[in-house]
Amino acid sequence: MQHIVIVGILVIVMAVLTYFGLDSIGLMPVEASAQAVSIDWLWNWQVIAMSFLFALIVVPLVYSLVVFRRKKGETGDGEHIEGNTSLEIAWTVLPLFAVLAFAYMGAYSLGETNRVDPDAIEIRVKAQQFAWTFEYPEYGIVSTELHLPLNQQVVLKMESADVIHSFWVPEFRVKQDVVPGRVTEYRITPTLVGDYKVRCAELCGTSHAYMEAGVIVDTKGDYAAWIAEQAAIAAASQTPEGQGQILSVKYGCLGCHSIDGSKLTGPTWFGLYGSNVELDNGTSVVADDAFIKESILDPNASVVAGFPSPSVMPPYTLTDEEIANFIAYLKTLK
Numbered sequence: 001m002q003h004i005v006i007v008g009i010l011v012i013v014m015a016v017l018t019y020f021g022l023d024s025i026g027l028m029p030v031e032a033s034a035q036a037v038s039i040d041w042l043w044n045w046q047v048i049a050m051s052f053l054f055a056l057i058v059v060p061l062v063y064s065l066v067v068f069r070r071k072k073g074e075t076g077d078g079e080h081i082e083g084n085t086s087l088e089i090a091w092t093v094l095p096l097f098a099v100l101a102f103a104y105m106g107a108y109s110l111g112e113t114n115r116v117d118p119d120a121i122e123i124r125v126k127a128q129q130f131a132w133t134f135e136y137p138e139y140g141i142v143s144t145e146l147h148l149p150l151n152q153q154v155v156l157k158m159e160s161a162d163v164i165h166s167f168w169v170p171e172f173r174v175k176q177d178v179v180p181g182r183v184t185e186y187r188i189t190p191t192l193v194g195d196y197k198v199r200c201a202e203l204c205g206t207s208h209a210y211m212e213a214g215v216i217v218d219t220k221g222d223y224a225a226w227i228a229e230q231a232a233i234a235a236a237s238q239t240p241e242g243q244g245q246i247l248s249v250k251y252g253c254l255g256c257h258s259i260d261g262s263k264l265t266g267p268t269w270f271g272l273y274g275s276n277v278e279l280d281n282g283t284s285v286v287a288d289d290a291f292i293k294e295s296i297l298d299p300n301a302s303v304v305a306g307f308p309s310p311s312v313m314p315p316y317t318l319t320d321e322e323i324a325n326f327i328a329y330l331k332t333l334k
């Protein structure tokens with residue numbers, strides 16, 4: 001009897017030490033969503049159960065090894081024990097209740113995680129090898145970063161362009177697969193302002209490890225400002241000037257041409273349109289549509305004074321529409 005009391009006390013002490021030991025390691029990153037609360041609650045009870053079961057097995061085992069080891073000169077057999085009905089009933093019924101309790105807690109936690117807010121903001125997520133894209137359909141915004149407003153439920157409607165990916169932000173706790181051919185949903189209510197990362201949690205190819213994107217939880221005000229800024233950019237890129245600016249970046253023109261008046265490998269574009277350009281053959285020409293077009297399609301036709309001839313600028317075969325967009329952009333640089 002005395003042994004049972006001692007072992008009982010040791011089990012409790014060991015369980016408490018194990019629990020606080022595990023807890024102090026900080027196994028979980030910060031809790032940054034409303035959904036994380038019930039998941040962490042469930043996880044905490046599992047750690048308690050784990051610590052207790054660990055102690056319940058290890059303490060009696062080690063205690064028996066030490067206290068009941070064979071003493072010097074002892075040669076006889078151990079005492080013969082023939083079953084113990086009440087012990088068997090206990091270790092059948094108690095785990096049954098524990099499992100039922102955890103099933104109930106799991107179902108409750110799942111219900112909390114899936115709770116639908118009818119005012120949830122919808123954001124579309126596209127996953128592909130090996131990048132995430134986020135679309136805010138209400139504002140025509142497409143972004144490689146996911147911005148979320150604080151304390152507001154969002155529902156991500158996720159699609160994959162190729163293989164199975166998985167959307168996982170550890171701080172939000174919830175994880176959801178993104179499967180080709182169907183739209184999966186992910187609901188989250190961020191509760192902590194900060195910079196997080198979504199990682200693909202489904203091995204999806206050679207660069208799977210790099211399939212990450214920024215997830216930024218903003219205050220309501222910062223979120224509105226970001227939306228306004230992105231919506232303005234999205235609207236601007238629809239105009240000819242916007243398209244012209246995009247193509248200047250896309251074709252690398254801005255590596256040689258500045259837009260602020262400074263001289264790089266090529267002349268600046270600042271104030272170029274409509275100005276008088278001196279050529280290296282001594283003549284000068286007005287920088288109008290025809291001159292600009294010729295300079296792009298055939299840079300050697302006329303070389304600007306002060307720059308090496310033949311021109312270091314490679315010829316570009318742009319469409320008439322691209323050239324018109326470029327000229328619209330050039331006109332804004334003054």
Ligand SMILES: [Cu+2]
Binds near residue numbers: 129
């Ligand atoms: Cu992936």
